[in-house]
Amino acid sequence: MVPITDAEFVEFTRLVNQLTGIVLDDTKRYLIETRIGPLVDELKLSNYRSLLDLVKSGGKPALQERIIDAITTNETFFFREPGAFDLLRRRLIPKALDERTGSRSREPMRIWSAACSSGQEMYSLAISALELIGTIATERIAIDGSDISEQILARASLGAYSQFEVNRGMPANLLSKYFTATPTGFRVVDHIRAMCSFNKANLLRLGPMMHRYDVILCRNVSIYFSPAERIVLFRSLANCLIPGGALIVGSTEQVRDCESILRMVNDFPGCYYYQRI
Numbered sequence: 204m205v206p207i208t209d210a211e212f213v214e215f216t217r218l219v220n221q222l223t224g225i226v227l228d229d230t231k232r233y234l235i236e237t238r239i240g241p242l243v244d245e246l247k248l249s250n251y252r253s254l255l256d257l258v259k260s261g262g263k264p265a266l267q268e269r270i271i272d273a274i275t276t277n278e279t280f281f282f283r284e285p286g287a288f289d290l291l292r293r294r295l296i297p298k299a300l301d302e303r304t305g306s307r308s309r310e311p312m313r314i315w316s317a318a319c320s321s322g323q324e325m326y327s328l329a330i331s332a333l334e335l336i337g338t339i340a341t342e343r344i345a346i347d348g349s350d351i352s353e354q355i356l357a358r359a360s361l362g363a364y365s366q367f368e369v370n371r372g373m374p375a376n377l378l379s380k381y382f383t384a385t386p387t388g389f390r391v392v393d394h395i396r397a398m399c400s401f402n403k404a405n406l407l408r409l410g411p412m413m414h415r416y417d418v419i420l421c422r423n424v425s426i427y428f429s430p431a432e433r434i435v436l437f438r439s440l441a442n443c444l445i446p447g448g449a450l451i452v453g454s455t456e457q458v459r460d461c462e463s464i465l466r467m468v469n470d471f472p473g474c475y476y477y478q479r480i
């Protein structure tokens with residue numbers, strides 16, 4: 204594999220930041236070499252400079268997608284940080300459904316898994332809802348998933364997982380209830396996939412949204428951004444919530460400088476969250 208020079212590394216980190224908001228510091232040189240190096244080899248280029256020139260020339264737009272797919276970290280698993288799913292079952296789903304009376308009674312509760320990766324978070328949400336209210340959840344709850352990587356989003360919408368992937372967090376009783384066996388592993392049943400829709404979105408450049416959400420989960424993604432980009436992210440997510448709606452972040456993430464629109468709620472054991480004012 205061709206080693207990356209200092210100048211190429213600096214330019215690459217700039218390009219990745221422009222495309223995704225992800226900040227790569229000097230310790231992440233290996234990340235570029237191991238993830239982008241194979242692309243340099245595949246295109247039979249002699250160095251990273253030639254790849255940068257190709258991307259900048261704009262002649263191959265698919266190359267940007269390849270770089271985004273390669274550089275994003277898609278680690279996820281079913282029922283990750285389980286306090287969030289308890290919070291949904293015990294507080295947020297009952298609250299949202301109680302609020303749907305009169306003319307709003309036919310509107311589904313809307314949940315957004317922002318940065319959904321390969322979909323485990325979305326299907327864990329759908330299963331939590333089905334376990335709580337039964338099959339009526341398919342009409343009363345709508346789950347949107349988005350990610351910046353087209354490749355990972357395609358995997359999410361397929362809803363197919365290996366044995367190894369279901370072993371990471373999916374209890375055996377729920378696996379047999381909500382998945383069918385396939386030659387390569389397991390696939391989420393159709394009525395769960397029908398509750399879910401998928402859209403490509405860069406969370407740092409959100410355009411006008413189709414809906415306002417009751418709940419947004421944006422977990423384990425802000426850690427890759429700069430402090431200034433985190434503020435942009437959380438402010439724009441807050442604007443996508445209905446008043447009183449909930450933003451759930453990862454257990455190592457914190458929302459700062461958004462006090463005028465989000466208030467922290469920390470009275471639920473095992474999961475704090477933020478409520479749209």
Ligand SMILES: C[S@@+](CC[C@H](N)C(=O)[O-])C[C@H]1O[C@@H](n2cnc3c(N)ncnc32)[C@H](O)[C@@H]1O
Nearest residue numbers: 223275277278279318320351405406422423424
């Ligand atoms: C570590 S995964 C987290 C998945 C899931 N939320 C969880 O907590 O298990 C981070 C995801 O964020 C996505 N991502 C990174 N930058 C993004 C951006 N600017 N906009 C949208 N998604 C982004 C990546 O493609 C990746 O799938």
